[in-house]
Amino acid sequence: MSSEAEVQNESLQELTRGRGMLVVVSSPSGGGKGTLIRRALKTVPNLGYSVSFTTRGPREGEQDGRDYFFVSVEKFKQMIEAGAFLEWAVVHGNHYGTSHRQIEQELAEGHDIILEIDVQGATSVRQLVREAVSIFILPPSFEILRARLEARGSERPSDLALRLRNSRGEVEHYREFQYVIINDDVEVAAAQLASVIYAERARRERQEEAACRVLATFKENFEL
Numbered sequence: 001m002s003s004e005a006e007v008q009n010e011s012l013q014e015l016t017r018g019r020g021m022l023v024v025v026s027s028p029s030g031g032g033k034g035t036l037i038r039r040a041l042k043t044v045p046n047l048g049y050s051v052s053f054t055t056r057g058p059r060e061g062e063q064d065g066r067d068y069f070f071v072s073v074e075k076f077k078q079m080i081e082a083g084a085f086l087e088w089a090v091v092h093g094n095h096y097g098t099s100h101r102q103i104e105q106e107l108a109e110g111h112d113i114i115l116e117i118d119v120q121g122a123t124s125v126r127q128l129v130r131e132a133v134s135i136f137i138l139p140p141s142f143e144i145l146r147a148r149l150e151a152r153g154s155e156r157p158s159d160l161a162l163r164l165r166n167s168r169g170e171v172e173h174y175r176e177f178q179y180v181i182i183n184d185d186v187e188v189a190a191a192q193l194a195s196v197i198y199a200e201r202a203r204r205e206r207q208e209e210a211a212c213r214v215l216a217t218f219k220e221n222f223e224l
Helices: 003-015 033-043 073-080 100-108 119-128 142-151 157-176 188-203 207-221
Strands: 022-026 048-051 052-054 067-071 085-091 094-099 113-114 131-136 179-182
Touching: 022 033, 022 119, 033 048, 033 113, 033 188, 073 085, 073 094, 085 100, 085 119, 085 179, 094 100, 094 119, 100 113, 113 119, 131 157, 131 188, 131 207, 142 157, 179 188
Parallel strands: 022 113, 022 131, 048 113, 052 067, 131 179
Antiparallel strands: 052 094, 085 094
């Protein structure tokens, strides 16, 4: 007998066939994935964003429900028990999770949706959704990554040191992704992210239903 989680995952696999496309974007903290995703959301039509849940506090300018759903550790654990997450992980001492319901709904409605997640979460999603498109954002160097994190000014020195230490292992995961974008020039990197999405939309297997509809018009005319 299948568990509820297995049934949900089988349902999600079905939804990704010929329907919405799942795009997984990951990078070390400070790699710039959030900035690139925001630009893609403005320029690429029919593209949605999965708002993750987290137990960390909001940074300056972040809004609940727009950037993250900010919840307590207790609430997060209750959601884990309820099977609410497609994936979840503890990163830099905080919990992060992706809503299963939101992903399923967006894909069912034919929307392409971006997940902005850490490398742990990306690994889990790729295992659950084989059709997912995976993109890794690399900073041009460690020095630039450190400068970006320091300029952000949102972490305590101990948290900043932890993120920098963890970044060494995180960047090694780029080999597990289908696409790699080096975020040196934000305009170029944002254009590359949009180009990947457009190219993936044009893959033959994703255009199969549309192509069949086009071919049907040829058949109809030749039968007249």
